[in-house]
Amino acid sequence: MSLVVVGSVAYDSIETAHGKVDRILGGSCTYIALAASFFTRARIVAVVGDDFASTDAALLAGRGIDLQGLERVPGKTFSWAVRYSADLSERTTLATDLHVFANFNPKLPDSYRSEPYLQLGNIQPKLQRSVRAQMRSLRFTGGDTMNYWIQDHREDLLATIRDWDFLLVNDVEARMLAGDHSLRRAAEKIQSMGPRTLVIKRGEHGAILFSGRQYFVVPGFLLEEVFDPTGAGDCFAGGFMGYLAQQGVRLDQGEIDHQALRRAVIYGSVMASFCCEKFGPECFRTLTHEDIDSRYREFKNFSNF
């Protein structure tokens, strides 16, 4: 089954302790779709300018990603510049130029509308809602958000996530959204806002899945070196949703398959770990299913007792 992915496609300039790249393909939609493409067909909804390179479109298409919903309009593609501190604990945004993304108003191709899986990248809650309303037979809506929407567009955000099955946030965002510093209580409060399934990302320290009254904690993969963390959270989302779509897991009826959700968290973590090993989405040029399976087994091995 296919996964519809909505979010940004951007050009990123990234500086880490390991070097610097200019105008590398980025954006939440890009990372989610690339990671998901190893599990299922991803169909993207995003907007780019007339500077969008055919080689970048080719990278996406080469992974079988459906670009029918990738709108091209006159102007420049969203661009973003970021610098990470040496130990990666701090991230400074140097520039955010929305360009054509400022007027993004996602319209889903008709062929997308009957897909059962939807992952909403971190965009305006209103737009996330409008996308969901265009879908006809959803089985699983997942979405991401950020501090800006939580603080300054709270009502809008609450009205949006009310209808979601799955929310992905980091620990800071979870605490902010719930108004509680205890992650355990925060998770309960967020579940009562709508999404029965919640993953709280903790960067290098892994992630926690809450689903119904169950929870599952996975440590981060112990990379020898984090090259560039850009996109790791979105790759998690892509691996997680991609695996669920591949397996046809549903949350809208019947018993929740908790073991499948746990495996999805591991696949999400696997994809996030690969993402950090190279700049931008570079890892996806050479990554194989064998690499993914092997790292999944390594997760099993280092956490088994």
Place this chain on the structure above:
Amino acid sequence: MSLVVVGSVAYDSIETAHGKVDRILGGSCTYIALAASFFTRARIVAVVGDDFASTDAALLAGRGIDLQGLERVPGKTFSWAVRYSADLSERTTLATDLHVFANFNPKLPDSYRSEPYLQLGNIQPKLQRSVRAQMRSLRFTGGDTMNYWIQDHREDLLATIRDWDFLLVNDVEARMLAGDHSLRRAAEKIQSMGPRTLVIKRGEHGAILFSGRQYFVVPGFLLEEVFDPTGAGDCFAGGFMGYLAQQGVRLDQGEIDHQALRRAVIYGSVMASFCCEKFGPECFRTLTHEDIDSRYREFKNFSNF
């Protein structure tokens, strides 16, 4: 088999977001021995002043801890005062009064010397070495250290840990000791300094075990509320070493039993998690084997996939 524990016994004054206690029983030896006492007989080596309360001695003796090596000398017991920031990310030492601990020169009762398991709490490397030299038939030496010894007594520390089987440090200390920010590489470097088995503590984020070429990552227990983190690392050591002593695991000959080491890490994590739920070592007044087994199962349950 018994575990000989060497370290400090102290009176702590602790302030966290949840309240304040004055002169509560503390010190590395106290926490290690109390946690270990749920698995094996702990025999302690430490020094206290004439202000040491009989009720505190009774708490230790009540857990079957051998106090023969607890020296009582004229003067005051080591005391320490600490304040934690609201989110527990920062710890400010308000006072350190060594008192009788300043002249601590551990002498092991003869009955201790043929025990096979030794855990050296965080004290002067020279003293740790002298204690080890007094043991006659060691099978497993474990020890702890801290930034002060790593930075200012490096040569001494290196000469000491060279003979250890097991080193317990936190992530900051591991990076400092190895001079490498990558925990994976740092672990390898530390293993080459002596201890083939190494646990790197990561506070609320759990711990990593490196043993030979294997590694094992365990997330921290997701407490609803951390009441007071004082002693958690030492309780980890006590649970870890206590379980290994109980099981008679050896590192000095034959194949390493990696599964037993992993279970020991879980028991260490379990004891650390209980420690954080009350002030000081209060939890040990009421903790039962059933509580420990139940939390061990919870670890299994939330990390199984």
